Amino acid sequence: MIASIFDLTLCLVILAAAGAATLGRDAFMAVVFYIVYGILIAMAWLRLGAIDVALAEAAIGAGLTGVLLLAALARVARKAGKEPASAASVPATTIATALAALVITIGIAYAFLTLPEPQGLQGHVAENLAASGAENPVTAVLLNFRGWDTLLESIVLLAALLGIWTLAQDEAWGGRAGLRHVTRPGSVLAQFGRILPPIGLLVGVYLVWAGSKQPGGAFQGGTVLAAVWIVTIMAGLMQAPRVADRALRAALVIGPVIFLALAVAGIFAGAFLVLPPAHAGWLILAVEAVLTLSIAATLAMLVFGPPEPEEKR
Amino acid sequence: MIDLFTIVMTAAGLIFFAAGTLGLIRFPDTHSRLHALTKADNLGLGLIALGLAVQVPGPADLFKLILIWALAILAAGATAQLVARIAAPAGLGDDEKAQDGGSDGQERRRP
Amino acid sequence: MSSWYLLVATGLLLTIAGALWRVWRGPEQADRMMAAQLVGTGGVGVILLLAAMSGDWAMLDVALVLALLAALAAIAFVKSTRGEGEGDPEDDTPEDRASEDGAPR
Numbered sequence: 001m002i003a004s005i006f007d008l009t010l011c012l013v014i015l016a017a018a019g020a021a022t023l024g025r026d027a028f029m030a031v032v033f034y035i036v037y038g039i040l041i042a043m044a045w046l047r048l049g050a051i052d053v054a055l056a057e058a059a060i061g062a063g064l065t066g067v068l069l070l071a072a073l074a075r076v077a078r079k080a081g082k083e084p085a086s087a088a089s090v091p092a093t094t095i096a097t098a099l100a101a102l103v104i105t106i107g108i109a110y111a112f113l114t115l116p117e118p119q120g121l122q123g124h125v126a127e128n129l130a131a132s133g134a135e136n137p138v139t140a141v142l143l144n145f146r147g148w149d150t151l152l153e154s155i156v157l158l159a160a161l162l163g164i165w166t167l168a169q170d171e172a173w174g175g176r177a178g179l180r181h182v183t184r185p186g187s188v189l190a191q192f193g194r195i196l197p198p199i200g201l202l203v204g205v206y207l208v209w210a211g212s213k214q215p216g217g218a219f220q221g222g223t224v225l226a227a228v229w230i231v232t233i234m235a236g237l238m239q240a241p242r243v244a245d246r247a248l249r250a251a252l253v254i255g256p257v258i259f260l261a262l263a264v265a266g267i268f269a270g271a272f273l274v275l276p277p278a279h280a281g282w283l284i285l286a287v288e289a290v291l292t293l294s295i296a297a298t299l300a301m302l303v304f305g306p307p308e309p310e311e312k313r
Numbered sequence: 314m315i316d317l318f319t320i321v322m323t324a325a326g327l328i329f330f331a332a333g334t335l336g337l338i339r340f341p342d343t344h345s346r347l348h349a350l351t352k353a354d355n356l357g358l359g360l361i362a363l364g365l366a367v368q369v370p371g372p373a374d375l376f377k378l379i380l381i382w383a384l385a386i387l388a389a390g391a392t393a394q395l396v397a398r399i400a401a402p403a404g405l406g407d408d409e410k411a412q413d414g415g416s417d418g419q420e421r422r423r424p
Numbered sequence: 425m426s427s428w429y430l431l432v433a434t435g436l437l438l439t440i441a442g443a444l445w446r447v448w449r450g451p452e453q454a455d456r457m458m459a460a461q462l463v464g465t466g467g468v469g470v471i472l473l474l475a476a477m478s479g480d481w482a483m484l485d486v487a488l489v490l491a492l493l494a495a496l497a498a499i500a501f502v503k504s505t506r507g508e509g510e511g512d513p514e515d516d517t518p519e520d521r522a523s524e525d526g527a528p529r
Contacts, residue, residue, distance in 0.1 A: 002430045009437045013444065020448055032447050032456045035497055039467040039490065040440075046474050046483055054486045062464070063493030067500040074504030181503065189499070192391040199384065200492055207485065214482050224489060227496050234503050303500075316425055323428070323473070327435045330466060334439040337446050337462060343454050346446075350458055354465040361432070361469050365476050377484045381472070381491045385465055388495030392461060395502040396454050 007047060014040045031069045038062030051215040052138040055207070059223035067230065068303050071178075075305060133280025135213040142217065143284045147273045151263060153219075154256045154291055157298045161252070165243060168306035174244040178304035183236035193235020200228035208292050212281075218255075218288045222295030229300040240304045248297065255294025259287050315367050322364025329357035344397060351393040355386050429477035433470045440466045457501045464494040 017040055021033035038061030045054035125137045125145065132140035142150045183190045204224035211217030232238050241248040262283060266274035275283050336349025362382045369375050443466065446459035468487045475483035 002427050002434065006430045006434045006437065009434055009441075013437055013441050016441070016444055020444070024448070026450075028453050029447065029450065029456055032460045033444075036444065036447060036460050036463045039463055042486060042490065043467060043470055043474070046471060046486060049478075051480070051482055051486065054483070055489060058486050058490045059493060062490065063496055066497045070497065070500045070504050188391055188394040189502075192387070192495070192499075195387060196492075196495065199380070203488055203492055207489070210485070215485060220489065224492060227493050231496060231499060234499050319425075319476075320428055323432045326469065327432050327439075330436055330439045330469065333462065334442040337459060338442055343452050343458075346455060347458055350462055354462055358465050358469050361472055365472055368476050370481060374481045374484060377481075377488055378472070381468060381484065381487050384488070384491040385468060385494070388491065388498070389461065389465065392495055392498035392502075396458055396498060399454060399502055399505050 010040065010044060010047065014044060027073055031066065031073055034069060035062055035066035038066065052136075052217070052220075055215050055220045056223075059220050059227075063227060064223050064299055064303065067227075071303055071305060131277040131280070133275060133277065133282075133284045136211060136215065136217075138215070139211050139217055139284065139288075143287060144275055144280060147259075147263065147275075150291075151256070151259050151273070154259065154294060157295065157302075158252060158256060161298050161301055164302060165306050168243070169309060172307045172309040174242060175307035175309075176242050177240040177301055177307050179308055180239065181234050181236045189235050190237065193232055193237050196231050197228045200224055200231070204228065204292075204296075208288055211288060212285065218291040218295055222292040223299060225292065225296035226299035226303070229296065230303050233300075233304070243301075243307050248301075251293055251297040252301070253294065255287075255291035258290045262287060318367055319364040322360050326357045326360030326364065329353045329360060333357065347393055347397055351389055355389050358382060358385050426477045429473045433473040433477075436466045436470050436473070440470075453501070453505070457498060461494065461498060464490060468494075 014037065017033050017037040021030050021037055024030045024033060038057055042054045042058040042062060045051075045057055122137075125141060128145070129135070129137060129140055132144040134140040134143065183193070204221045206221075207216040207224060208218060208221035209216070211221065229238075233240050262275070263273040266272055269276045330353065333350050333353025336353065337346050340346045340349055359382050362378050366375055366378055369378060440463050443459040443462040447456045447463075450456055468491050471483055471487040471490065475481050475487070
């Protein structure tokens with residue numbers, strides 16, 4: 001009884017937040033509602049027993065994407081010299097978008113409803129878990145049984161960063177990513193920037209390490225590490241790296257490159273992306289480690305944005 | 314006995330959360346809302362964590378519980394400082410601008 | 425006992441709903457951000473209660489991540505309200521800004 005009331009309340013609050021994020025006229029309000037929506041969705045995933053997904057949603061949805069949107073909003077406002085005009089689109093465009101969304105929703109609903117009665121894949125995963133090299137079934141699926149998705153995801157992140165870097169002006173290219181942050185030494189922000197990173201590093205590394213046995217993993221840990229880096233730079237304690245920096249570029253690509261190399265090497269063990277069961281354990285750990293580094297670097301660079309011309313200051 | 318402690322503490326925590334939310338909704342300007350919020354929600358979360366601390370299975374989870382609360386306090390303290398500084402000057406009664414003429418006349422005004 | 429946890433969690437959800445109202449109403453950006461902070465703290469509380477209810481204490485990691493990242497959005501918000509997205513909100517006087525900017529780095 002009380003469980004149903006809780007679930008119903010949660011659903012209503014989620015719908016309210018989602019509705020406000022999409023229908024709100026103020027862009028800043030929409031971003032705040034999006035952050036709130038991420039927090040609520042994390043709770044919903046917990047109620048569904050999907051702790052790994054909840055962890056990813058809390059880190060990426062509620063945490064980093066919110067920061068990304070806030071930074072984007074500030075950048076747009078800066079470039080335009082005023083608050084971006086929101087919800088001022090042509091009615092025809094709005095109607096076309098709504099219709100497209102409706103058609104897609106109906107299509108997905110049709111595909112879902114006509115699916116054969118789902119057998120679930122838990123049985124298959126559980127049977128083969130011992131050979132996967134991981135004790136956490138989610139990690140086993142992500143890095144072994146369906147490594148394709150994870151490999152492509154890590155490459156998509158890189159593609160997104162390249163897209164953002166193309167926004168840089170020619171004279172700014174090669175400079176430090178984003179704005180230079182200045183804080184007064186001893187201020188609240190500078191102090192906070194000193195206290196949080198050690199704790200964040202600990203939590204981030206813990207999540208990666210825990211990922212092989214329990215919820216956690218490269219994406220969640222990498223996001224926390226990215227957040228630590230962002231806080232440190234926003235607190236003015238470090239400067240963002242130059243986009244032409246070789247160490248940075250190595251950090252950005254090392255995860256996808258090693259994962260891809262391992263996938264190709266798998267051809268000799270049988271097929272593309274096959275991990276030999278005897279070595280799967282430490283191979284997964286190694287891929288997780290380098291993926292964490294790349295994901296953390298890529299996400300942080302996404303938030304910093306393209307390099308800005310320095311002579312503006 | 315342990316369960317009773319948990320019930321009392323979590324109930325007290327919920328009351329603080331409710332009080333904080335009430336302040337957030339009812340108080341007339343940004344700074345007093347911030348004032349209501351920063352006290353209530355951290356104490357509320359602290360009481361809930363304290364109530365659950367006697368239920369955890371091992372020291373590792375207890376440590377996590379303490380860390381969660383410590384992080385929440387740290388973050389709330391720092392962000393309250395920062396948000397307060399960028400909010401409008403105190404006492405403007407900004408709800409007056411938004412609401413229909415401040416009909417209840419309760420807004421505190423300072424010169 | 426698990427009914428009790430869910431009861432308190434439902435109560436927390438209601439306070440979150442109250443905070444959503446403030447996010448909608450504003451009127452200032454600071455109000456919206458502050459209300460989002462309350463949703464974050466309330467969300468951490470709900471997750472703690474869900475962990476206790478289900479007995480799956482691995483859920484605490486989700487609360488840990490949420491608590492850790494809660495400050496990030498607020499800092500990004502504060503930073504984005506400064507003229508160029510940089511600087512310290514404590515530098516309120518123009519002299520401070522000038523001396524900061526003029527300092528060789």
